[in-house]
Amino acid sequence: xxxxxxxxxxxxxxxxxxxxxxxxxxxxxxxxxxxxxxxxxxxxxxxxxxxxxxxxxxxxxxxxxxxxxxxxxxxxxxxxxxxxxxxxxxxxxxxxxxxxxxxxxxxxxxxxxxxxxxxxxxxxxxxxxxxxxxxxxxxxxxxxxxxxxxxxxxxxxxxxxxxxxxxxxxxxxxxxxxxxxxxxxxxxxxxxxxxxxxxxxxxxxxxxxxxxxxxxxxxxxxxxxxxxxxxxxxxxxxxxxxx
Numbered sequence: 001x002x003x004x005x006x007x008x009x010x011x012x013x014x015x016x017x018x019x020x021x022x023x024x025x026x027x028x029x030x031x032x033x034x035x036x037x038x039x040x041x042x043x044x045x046x047x048x049x050x051x052x053x054x055x056x057x058x059x060x061x062x063x064x065x066x067x068x069x070x071x072x073x074x075x076x077x078x079x080x081x082x083x084x085x086x087x088x089x090x091x092x093x094x095x096x097x098x099x100x101x102x103x104x105x106x107x108x109x110x111x112x113x114x115x116x117x118x119x120x121x122x123x124x125x126x127x128x129x130x131x132x133x134x135x136x137x138x139x140x141x142x143x144x145x146x147x148x149x150x151x152x153x154x155x156x157x158x159x160x161x162x163x164x165x166x167x168x169x170x171x172x173x174x175x176x177x178x179x180x181x182x183x184x185x186x187x188x189x190x191x192x193x194x195x196x197x198x199x200x201x202x203x204x205x206x207x208x209x210x211x212x213x214x215x216x217x218x219x220x221x222x223x224x225x226x227x228x229x230x231x232x233x234x235x236x237x238x239x240x241x242x243x
Contacts, residue, residue, distance in 0.1 A: 067236030130222035
């Protein structure tokens with residue numbers, strides 16, 4: 001039921017044809033007419049829980065437009081269907097012990113959150129599709145992190161499988177929230193063109209977006225830490241709540 005449009009969109013150096021759906025539904029939510037990028041099969045080759053490949057990706061453009069709220073612990077997503085409704089997440093989450101942090105949307109089309117590691121300020125790409133939080137290997141060396149081999153691997157957008165190392169991180173802060181000491185994945189996140197590109201996923205084939213020169217992107221904030229800190233992502237207010 002997708003009607004092709006005579007336009008294309010460029011993401012991460014790749015061009016995709018555009019199409020339109022008259023009425024996209026997600027669960028019981030009617031999201032209305034939506035423009036979609038038509039992806040080749042290799043872009044959706046990663047499996048989802050329960051087996052099989054995903055049929056598509058709900059992008060940040062749609063999630064922002066519908067003021068989606070994502071509960072990373074319960075694996076639920078909520079869409080605002082009433083135009084004038086106002087959610088009071090700041091008050092409610094504060095009473096439940098959450099800390100509200102500001103999210104930044106880059107022109108490239110992904111979300112960043114401020115962080116601190118080894119006394120250095122940087123940013124992480126927030127990616128609910130990334131199974132594990134990861135630090136780029138160059139960043140790890142620059143910060144003096146000690147790594148050790150692991151049996152984990154990650155697949156890059158070009159299909160190549162890369163080895164993954166682990167580093168014990170004891171002082172990572174996401175915004176003002178201190179993370180518990182733990183082992184963090186270290187791998188080649190940024191690829192051979194480090195001044196130009198950054199991954200937005202780990203362990204799956206995702207999109208890769210241009211990186212602003214000089215931007216201190218340390219890596220990816222993945223679902224492991226989002227789940228651990230009961231994260232709630234409010235894309236209407238552009239807030240990340242961590243407990």
